Amino acid sequence: AQKITQTQPGMFVQEKEAVTLDCTYDTSDQSYGLFWYKQPSSGEMIFLIYQGSYDEQNATEGRYSLNFQKARKSANLVISASQLGDSAMYFCAMREGPTDSWGKLQFGAGTQVVVTP
Amino acid sequence: DAGVTQSPTHLIKTRGQQVTLRCSPKSGHDTVSWYQQALGQGPQFIFQYYEEEERQRGNFPDRFSGHQFPNYSSELNVNALLLGDSALYLCASSLDSYRTYEAFFGQGTRLTVV
Numbered sequence: 164a165q166k167i168t169q170t171q172p173g174m175f176v177q178e179k180e181a182v183t184l185d186c187t188y189d190t191s192d193q194s195y196g197l198f199w200y201k202q203p204s205s206g207e208m209i210f211l212i213y214q215g216s217y218d219e220q221n222a223t224e225g226r227y228s229l230n231f232q233k234a235r236k237s238a239n240l241v242i243s244a245s246q247l248g249d250s251a252m253y254f255c256a257m258r259e260g261p262t263d264s265w266g267k268l269q270f271g272a273g274t275q276v277v278v279t280p
Numbered sequence: 281d282a283g284v285t286q287s288p289t290h291l292i293k294t295r296g297q298q299v300t301l302r303c304s305p306k307s308g309h310d311t312v313s314w315y316q317q318a319l320g321q322g323p324q325f326i327f328q329y330y331e332e333e334e335r336q337r338g339n340f341p342d343r344f345s346g347h348q349f350p351n352y353s354s355e356l357n358v359n360a361l362l363l364g365d366s367a368l369y370l371c372a373s374s375l376d377s378y379r380t381y382e383a384f385f386g387q388g389t390r391l392t393v394v
Contacts (some may be wrong), residue, residue, distance in 0.1 A: 167322075196381055206368055208323070208385035215381070254322055258381070265311055265376050267336055268383065270322030 167271035184240040186255030197238040198256040250278045284386035292392045301356040301389045305373030312354040317368040361393045
């Protein structure tokens with residue numbers, strides 16, 4: 164069964180606008196971590212933001228924030244003030260279990276974001 | 281401080297051949313994970329190495345094997361290549377300690393099997 168679901172295959176957003184990328188997850192573990200990565204056309208996966216299942220505050224990193232709704236099992240990424248350099252593929256990922264420092268990452272199918280002038 | 285480096289960046293192999301991909305982790309990192317990313321899909325976990333042992337393995341056949349060296353660098357070997365093995369192979373390194381959750385990825389090796 165799919166553990167991470169990203170329902171938006173692609174999105175267009177205008178420069179300086181905010182964009183929300185959806186991510187829902189499926190786990191029966193109480194301890195897990197949620198990640199967002201950016202993958203430009205060069206291929207490298209760039210870490211953006213992390214949310215632990217026990218973290219009470221929503222994670223923020225600069226222009227990135229994670230809207231964590233535990234009961235709904237959603238972990239949406241919000242990018243504020245979009246820039247042309249934000250055009251890339253964005254992946255939501257989850258690491259299950261108490262192994263919060265290691266263990267496999269399970270990725271969604273990704274959302275392609277194109278920022279237009 | 282060098283990040284995760286992978287070699288080669290691109291590779292073309294013939295069906296049935298064998299291939300070895302290499303990964304040097306970020307300085308100070310002791311754990312290396314390998315992922316396969318087919319075109320248009322998210323990465324799929326192959327396996328993870330820690331202290332020169334395979335610690336966790338995804339749903340990949342035995343044709344996929346690996347190794348970790350004392351300096352923490354790692355190799356991914358794929359035998360009897362199939363056309364379906366064509367993908368971007370990503371290496372990620374991390375540090376096995378409490379609350380160091382971040383995994384750093386390399387730029388990947390793009391393997392084409394013809």
